Amino acid sequence: MAQTATPAPATPTPAAPAAPATTTPPTPGASAAQPTDADAAAQPFEIKARPAIAVSGAAKWEDGYKAITAALGKARAALLKANLKEGGRPVVAFVDTDDDNFKFQAMIPLDAPVAATVDLGAEAKPAETPAGRAIKFQHRGAYDDVDSTYEAITAFLDEKGYIAQNIFVEEYLNDPKGADDSALEMAIYVFIK
Structure with missing residues (x-):
């Protein structure tokens, strides 16, 4: 991922943490939400925690892209400063959302946990990626x-009777140039009860 090019999340509605408050028609070539495998999608799977470096943040939705980009940049800088090995694509865990604001943890997964003696700086801290039952x-x-x-995800969850937890994760699978880059590919993990 380009060191600072990470998209911002859509605004969720209070009833469904992973659902946006507004509708934006997709651009040509954009795909609607689809479970990654039609047969496996109806069945949640267990995601295991991975060691990570995390930088916490909060923002208004309209400033989300900038806030997440900055937080991931700080996490990556801490990783490089500590000479740690990246163990996966960057992720953002949205941990508290409402119509106007959100709180998040921007994380860079690692190959191994951070030793207690490693200095990550003032803003980064050792963490683990979210774990539990989720649908991808x-x-x-x-x-x-x-x-x-996110609207399609909400419809799918409603149709299947799944109840979402108040946490969801975006994993950025490539390096977009900005929020309007149509080449973006990302996985969205919705954790369920």
């Missing part, structure tokens, strides 16, 4: 169009 969805297309993906 894909978004392909500009992040500006992710609202429609």
Whole structure:
């Protein structure tokens, strides 16, 4: 991932933490939310925690892209400063959301846990990626169009009777140039009860 190019999340509605508050029609070529495998999607799977470096943040939705980009940049700088080995694509865990604001943890997964003696700086800290039962969805297309993906996710969860927890994770699978880059590919993990 480009060191600072990470998209911002869509605004969730209070009733469903992973659902956006507004509808944005997808751009041509953007895909609607689809479970990654039609047969496996109806069945949640267990995600195991991985060691990570995390930088916490909070922002208004309209400033989300900038806030997440900055936080991931700080996490990556801490990783490089401590000479740690990256163990996966960057992720952002949304841990508290409402119509106007959100709180998050921007994380860079690691190959191994951070030793207690490693200095990560003032803002980064050792962490673990979220773990638990989740369903994986894909978004392909500009992040500006992710609202429609979250709406499709909400419809899928409602149809299948799944109850989402108040945490969801976006994993950025490539390096977008910005929120309007239609080449973006990301996985969205919705943790369920």
